Amino acid sequence: MALTDRQRLDWLRLIRSESIGPRTFRALMNRFGGAAAALDALPELARTSGRSIRICSVAEAEREIEALRRCGGRLIALGEPDYPRPLQAIDSAPPLLLVLGRGEVLLRPCVALVGSRNASAAGLKFTARLAQDLGEAGFVVVSGLARGIDTAAHGASLGTGTVAVLAGGLDEIYPPQNAQLFERLIMSGAAISEMPMGWAPRGRDFPQRNRLVSGLALGTVVVEAARKSGSLITARFANEQGRQVFAVPGSPLDPRAEGGNHLIREGATLCAEAAHVIEALAPLLGHGGALPTGLAQPRAGYDPESEYLWDELDLPEISPAPRTVLPPAIAGSDLEPPSEAVGEAEGEGGGDEIRARVLALLGAAPVSLDDLIRASGRSARDVGRLLIELELDGTILRHPGGALSRVMP
Amino acid sequence: MALTDRQRLDWLRLIRSESIGPRTFRALMNRFGGAAAALDALPELARTSGRSIRICSVAEAEREIEALRRCGGRLIALGEPDYPRPLQAIDSAPPLLLVLGRGEVLLRPCVALVGSRNASAAGLKFTARLAQDLGEAGFVVVSGLARGIDTAAHGASLGTGTVAVLAGGLDEIYPPQNAQLFERLIMSGAAISEMPMGWAPRGRDFPQRNRLVSGLALGTVVVEAARKSGSLITARFANEQGRQVFAVPGSPLDPRAEGGNHLIREGATLCAEAAHVIEALAPLLGHGGALPTGLAQPRAGYDPESEYLWDELDLPEISPAPRTVLPPAIAGSDLEPPSEAVGEAEGEGGGDEIRARVLALLGAAPVSLDDLIRASGRSARDVGRLLIELELDGTILRHPGGALSRVMP
Numbered sequence: 026m027a028l029t030d031r032q033r034l035d036w037l038r039l040i041r042s043e044s045i046g047p048r049t050f051r052a053l054m055n056r057f058g059g060a061a062a063a064l065d066a067l068p069e070l071a072r073t074s075g076r077s078i079r080i081c082s083v084a085e086a087e088r089e090i091e092a093l094r095r096c097g098g099r100l101i102a103l104g105e106p107d108y109p110r111p112l113q114a115i116d117s118a119p120p121l122l123l124v125l126g127r128g129e130v131l132l133r134p135c136v137a138l139v140g141s142r143n144a145s146a147a148g149l150k151f152t153a154r155l156a157q158d159l160g161e162a163g164f165v166v167v168s169g170l171a172r173g174i175d176t177a178a179h180g181a182s183l184g185t186g187t188v189a190v191l192a193g194g195l196d197e198i199y200p201p202q203n204a205q206l207f208e209r210l211i212m213s214g215a216a217i218s219e220m221p222m223g224w225a226p227r228g229r230d231f232p233q234r235n236r237l238v239s240g241l242a243l244g245t246v247v248v249e250a251a252r253k254s255g256s257l258i259t260a261r262f263a264n265e266q267g268r269q270v271f272a273v274p275g276s277p278l279d280p281r282a283e284g285g286n287h288l289i290r291e292g293a294t295l296c297a298e299a300a301h302v303i304e305a306l307a308p309l310l311g312h313g314g315a316l317p318t319g320l321a322q323p324r325a326g327y328d329p330e331s332e333y334l335w336d337e338l339d340l341p342e343i344s345p346a347p348r349t350v351l352p353p354a355i356a357g358s359d360l361e362p363p364s365e366a367v368g369e370a371e372g373e374g375g376g377d378e379i380r381a382r383v384l385a386l387l388g389a390a391p392v393s394l395d396d397l398i399r400a401s402g403r404s405a406r407d408v409g410r411l412l413i414e415l416e417l418d419g420t421i422l423r424h425p426g427g428a429l430s431r432v433m434p
Numbered sequence: 435m436a437l438t439d440r441q442r443l444d445w446l447r448l449i450r451s452e453s454i455g456p457r458t459f460r461a462l463m464n465r466f467g468g469a470a471a472a473l474d475a476l477p478e479l480a481r482t483s484g485r486s487i488r489i490c491s492v493a494e495a496e497r498e499i500e501a502l503r504r505c506g507g508r509l510i511a512l513g514e515p516d517y518p519r520p521l522q523a524i525d526s527a528p529p530l531l532l533v534l535g536r537g538e539v540l541l542r543p544c545v546a547l548v549g550s551r552n553a554s555a556a557g558l559k560f561t562a563r564l565a566q567d568l569g570e571a572g573f574v575v576v577s578g579l580a581r582g583i584d585t586a587a588h589g590a591s592l593g594t595g596t597v598a599v600l601a602g603g604l605d606e607i608y609p610p611q612n613a614q615l616f617e618r619l620i621m622s623g624a625a626i627s628e629m630p631m632g633w634a635p636r637g638r639d640f641p642q643r644n645r646l647v648s649g650l651a652l653g654t655v656v657v658e659a660a661r662k663s664g665s666l667i668t669a670r671f672a673n674e675q676g677r678q679v680f681a682v683p684g685s686p687l688d689p690r691a692e693g694g695n696h697l698i699r700e701g702a703t704l705c706a707e708a709a710h711v712i713e714a715l716a717p718l719l720g721h722g723g724a725l726p727t728g729l730a731q732p733r734a735g736y737d738p739e740s741e742y743l744w745d746e747l748d749l750p751e752i753s754p755a756p757r758t759v760l761p762p763a764i765a766g767s768d769l770e771p772p773s774e775a776v777g778e779a780e781g782e783g784g785g786d787e788i789r790a791r792v793l794a795l796l797g798a799a800p801v802s803l804d805d806l807i808r809a810s811g812r813s814a815r816d817v818g819r820l821l822i823e824l825e826l827d828g829t830i831l832r833h834p835g836g837a838l839s840r841v842m843p
Contacts, residue, residue: 147687274683274695277706278556286683286706289698297686297695 028102033121034086035060036102040120041081041089041221042067044417047117052413074418092222098125098195111135115240115266119219125195126211130165130186134310136302137167137238137263139256140174140248140273141281148174148249148281151273153181155246158299160185164306165214167241169234170203174248174256179210188241191218192234193226217241232258239263243306246271246296250284257284260293269305271296379403379411384431387421391428437511442530443495444469445511449529450490450498450630451476453826456526461822483827501631507534507604520544524649524675528628534604535620539574539595543719545711546576546647546672548665549583549657549682550690557583557658557690560682562590564655567708569594573715574623576650578643579612583657583665588619596623597650601643602635603627626650641667648672652715655680655705659693666693669702678714680705788812788820793840796830800837 028036039060040050053063064080071078093100101107101122109131112118124131136159138152156166156178166182168175170189179187189210191199195218198204207216219237220230235258239245245263247270250256260270270293275282289295296302379401386392386400398408412429415421422430437445448469449459462472473489480487502509510516510531518540521527533540545568547561565575565587575591577584579598588596598619600608604627607613619625628646629639644667648654654672656679659665669679679702684691698704705711788810795801795809807817821838824830831839 147685151685151687273686274691274698274704276556276560276684276688276691277682278560279685282683282685283706286704289683290704290706290710295683295695295699295704297692297699301699 027105032060033100033102034083034090035064036120037086037089037100038081038083039063041086043079044419047119047219048423049413049416050120052409052416056410056413070414070417074414074420076418078417089222093123093195096125096196096222098123099128100124101128101131107132109135109241111243111268112237112240115236117236118240119237121219123195123218123220123222124215125217126215127186127213128215130188130214131217131241133165133186134163134306135165135167135188135242136306137242137245137259138174138178138248139168139235139238139245139259140250141254141256142171142173142175143281144173144177144249145279145281148273149177152177152248155248155273155296155299155302156181156187157185159302160187162299162303164303167238169231169238169255170199170207170210170216172200172203176203176206178248179206179214183209183213185213187214189214189216190234190237190241191216191226192220192230194218194220194222194224196222197225199226231255235259236262236266239268240266242268243309244269244271244302246273246302247285247288247293248273249275249281250288251280252283252287254284257288260288269294271302271305273297379407380415383408383411383415384420387429387431389430391422391424391430394427394429397429436514441469442509442511443492443499444473445529446495446498446509447490447492448472450495452488453828456528456628457832458822458825459529461818461825465819465822479823479826483823483829485827487826498631502532502604505534505605505631507532508537509533510537510540516541518544518650520652520677521646521649524645526645527649528646530628532604532627532629532631533624534626535624536595536622537624539597539623540626540650542574542595543572543715544574544576544597544651545715546651546654546668547583547587547657548577548644548647548654548668549659550663550665551580551582551584552690553582553586553658554688554690557682558586561586561657564657564682564705564708564711565590565596566594568711569596571708571712573712576647578640578647579608579616579619579625581609581612585612585615587657588615588623592618592622598623598625599643599646599650600625600627600635601629601639603629603631603633605631606634608635640664644668645671645675648677649675651677652718653678653680653711655682655711656694656697656702657682658684658690659697660689661692661696663693666697669697678703680711680714682706788816789824792817792820792824793829796838796840798839800831800833800839803836803838806838 039045039053040047042064045053054060057063057066067078067080090100101124103113103118103120107128108122138156140148140152144152152174159166160182165186165188166178167188167190168178170176170179170191179189187210189207191197193199195216198207210216217237220226226234232255235255239259239262242263245259245268247256247260260272263270270288272285272288272293273296274286274289277286294301294305382403383397383401386397394408398405401408412421416423420432422432424430448454448462449456451473454462463469466472466475476487476489499509510533512522512527512529516537517531547565549557549561553561561583568575569591574595574597575587576597576599577587579585579588579600588598596619598616600606602608604625607616616625626646629635641664644664648668648671651672654668654677656665656669669681672679679697681694681697681702682705683695683698686695703710703714791812792806792810795806807814810817821830825832829841831841833839
């Protein structure tokens, strides 16, 4: 089933509107039955929550589609046959993927290879060997086009198929010195992004991007990573997404091995050669690419308060992302809004009353949706509707697993 | 409870007699009620099995005790208060330990550090740091006095207490270049051996010795080890003895990391710093040194047919040990001979008949004692008695876990 051009345009307008991430997109679609209806309802929703939301115009969306067409790319919508199924399984799957190159590689089994930008010669050599062996075994190698390990991973799998996931627009190649690699890569493989054309990546876009790197892949291999690095956030996403995490060990005297060794102690599979990945992922193949869900339970031991984000950019002056929470668009949610589309509008007084009550129940520490509904004494439908508003106006955050917290000023 | 001098002499004579290893020693003690009675019975037992056994004379045993006294050492017997309790818990514990130096260190909690003789500079540095940190945390460092990792481990723990386990006699320092380290080591720590004074170590003595290295310790850390190395046999012993195995990771491109990385994949705990050992072993401390048994189940994946033995010696011309079986003295047994001392003698014909039947049931592949008894149709007592004879005359081998096989010509 493919979207009509009109639907595609509406989807793009909705996801490009202010404060709308993949989860809010999904919640709005569920509530209003489609993107066009959600776009119509947005101004009133925003007013209810006491602010205005900038809605992406038809002209803007058309310009983006045109820009994408001009450089040879296309949009793939969630649910369409070309949308990669492992990515579709994650709960913050982008409604629309922008794709350049040979999109069909996205449908083959993928392994993500990630690691340090300041990699050692040994790390680069090992990565190239691993990427080549995985490619020859039939896997597509996914990475982030960064310097170091990412570059080695893409470079060694140009012949067998590789996918670069960008943190910015498909016409904003970062880092610029990888422009040539990018051109070669899309000849045999593909580049994807969820960000608008022309979008220059900011620091916080990198960890958001990392969830797509892990989400595309059946497993993620961390090759060289310091203890606090973007690669570890990718590993955490992989784990939360129920995907297998592999880590390459190294000497305890080598700071670049700290992240990998730490992951192994936390339960990641030690990878010393491609066979270790292949044998672990083999049971997932041959089922039409369908991914068993819940391959692994999220583990304790990851510290969401750690700061990985600025590590991704080569700019030392980049400001760190907020300390205590994941960016809203990657915070998970199990919220199931009522499947009946729209209920009657809440009376003004009722809306204020439930809003005050729910806000009083929320603090900096995440609570589960179930607990929140129970404590509020209101229906799941009413609370669910309010939460969309609170999320839209930036008052609350949704965390992986569906827990909710209030953004503290 | 300590042995009398007379008992000690008898114990020494029995364990020094031909074909008597720790397990046969224990079986004979159980059957005959004491070493003196076992020594009396040995000639007849040997005749029954069609060969003669050289029995250690009183004079020989006295000479060994005197030689040990002259260099300041002493004998500690299994069951005496000075015998290290973790070692006592292994099923091939030596009846007698020869000890030089400060034997009291044997009663403190020990960690074994083992690794390659041809260690890298990084491996040596890491070992020294680890040994020092473990020593400062209160652990005694046990190793094998070999070149490389062993030397670094002993050297860095001279101030806090270290134990060298020798494969030969206490007056046969191997390798000779570690004679000075040995002298310093016994000032603050101890050296132990189960082998006679004056015994120059052979290739096959090293893996036997390794079971004592792991058996003394609450956990064994493998620092640098090739895929086929004596350190891996020590790790296997540690695992079979229910002790925790730690391995230090390294780059997959470094052959010296293969053994450690392999162990981690098999389930060993990754050790990148002393804290990883300390936190894992802490729960075992503070219980009067008593070791919980069954800390870990033996794992599959070790290949007993691998040849580690000649790796231990610096002599390239050393002949490898037999290929398919562990040396009898380290092959395990759960055989529980009848606790009543001696039954009536088996009639000549009855003995031949059961002998032929049991031998027909045994082949190169180990079978369990229970299966053997069932298949033989004879009593556990009769089969147990015959097995002592067959073990004495070298016809059968006992494997860890109590399985039995026939020695193939």
